[in-house]
Amino acid sequence: MxxxxxxxxxxxxxxxxxxxxxxxxxxxxxxxxxxxxxxxxxxxxxxxAPDAPPESVPAELIQGLVGIAAGRIAHVFNGSCPDQVEGENVRDNECPACQILLRVDALN
Structure with missing residues (x-):
């Protein structure tokens, strides 16, 4: 958030x-x-009572997620990127794709 x-x-x-x-x-x-x-x-x-208002997600973060999904922003897979071995919740601070996922994680 x-x-x-x-x-x-x-x-x-x-x-x-x-x-x-x-x-x-x-x-x-x-x-x-x-x-x-x-x-x-x-x-x-x-x-x-009304529902709580939805949080807005920054447009650049959405664009980054689309870039990961489209393959324009790739994981470096140096051991700490999410995969079937490490699990979906690991992050590599040096990886461009993981940096975007870390920003998403910070919203929760």
Whole structure:
């Protein structure tokens, strides 16, 4: 994820459980007299909640991935590039293709 996206997600989005915790119920109970009303409101709010916005991927990173897929940017295979022997998650810091994959990895 980009730093700007992470900062926006931290300040504007929060993951919440579908079923409220005891602490959440207690905090909400001070605003309503009937717990059933509270649960109904929580369920309705979850149904109405929008999905989190998708993160944008830099165009040059997408172009790099297309270059790898098309064979224009190749792995150097000096022992640390992803393959059937080393596995798909290894990276060689000196390899141009791996450098792109490392940038993709950093988004997650």
């Amino acid at each position: 980009t730093e700007a996206f992470k900062a926006d997600m931290i300040t504007t989005w929060k993951k919440v459980p579908v079923q409220p915790t005891d602490e959440m119920r207690d905090a909400g109970n001070v605003h309503v007299l009937n717990r059933g009303t509270l649960f109904a409101a929580w369920s309705d709010m979850l149904r109405a």
